[in-house]
Amino acid sequence: MRRADRLFQIIQVLRRSRQPVTASQLAVELEVSQRSIYRDIADLIGQRVPIRGEAGIGYLLDRDFDMPPLMLTPDELEAAVLGAQWVAGRGDAVLARAARDLIAKIASAVPARLRPFISEPSIGVPKSRVMAADGLDITRTRSWIGSGRKIRIRYKDEQSRETERTIWPTIIGYAETVRLLAAWCELRQGFRHFRTDRIVSAEFLPEPSGCRPGELRARWQRFMESERGIGPP
Structure with missing residues (x-):
């Protein structure tokens, strides 16, 4: 740092x-x-x-430490705080800390008349259940997604059978108690969703993925739309 x-x-x-x-x-x-x-x-x-x-x-x-006010509406403030609360309860350690910092930064930056929308919001996030332990470093995975590099993993399926995969990590999703890593799988030649708690080991490779991160995510989105039957009439 x-x-x-x-x-x-x-x-x-x-x-x-x-x-x-x-x-x-x-x-x-x-x-x-x-x-x-x-x-x-x-x-x-x-x-x-x-x-x-x-x-x-x-x-x-000093609580009077001055910063330029944020020009946000009450609805925008509550939306920002709600999102940050969700991340603080479910994100990895780095994201959770960043979410708490964000809430504190917003509270310090907005005019006094808007602070009740942060300290006393009309909506809230239910207390999160304990997330299953991840089999790989989520913070580093986010970095690999951003830089478009490959990860080699050993993955255990529902029957505890292990396979080795080289994947192009695309996006991290959150279920109620587990995280999911969407990725292009070189073994299956298609997009797959891996539960991070079933990843036995992970090697972060310097080798770049087969396409840029933005293009890879667009391909994944098209894949998800086709799986859901969403398309032009």
Whole structure:
């Protein structure tokens, strides 16, 4: 993580917390040393970021810390918060943290008159059930999808039979308690949907997929439309 990005992330962590955050907690979340956190905090204070506290006790960000207001309607705010709440409860660890940061960022950025639509929304996401453990790194898989690279997996079907596949990962979907990875399967020469909890092992290959990510996703969408019988009259 670049230092400039880390300074911004420290602000995000403090913004979403109502209790003092210790240097130790910041160091664990940002995966750096406490000494680096102390230097970063000192630099932020030197740049007039209103951080209060001290080493050994914790740090708080002044709630009046100013950011440009977001020009969002109440409906848009509730839609954004609802989506972020869903991701916070069901996404992988990196996406879940990003969703919580997003809610905190929106709450800090919007005018005061709109904040009740965030703190007291009229809709909510039901508490998520425990997701089955993934057999591969979902965060890295998202990166491979974006860069259009292949993954070699060992996959176990309903009868516990294992096969080895080289796939072109396309999109990650979410069911109630499992994640699904849609991908072009070189073995079957077609799109398949793999339950991530049935993936026994995964090797992230440097080899590029056979087409660009946008084209691959468009092909998958056409495949799904044909499976559902959706098409021109």
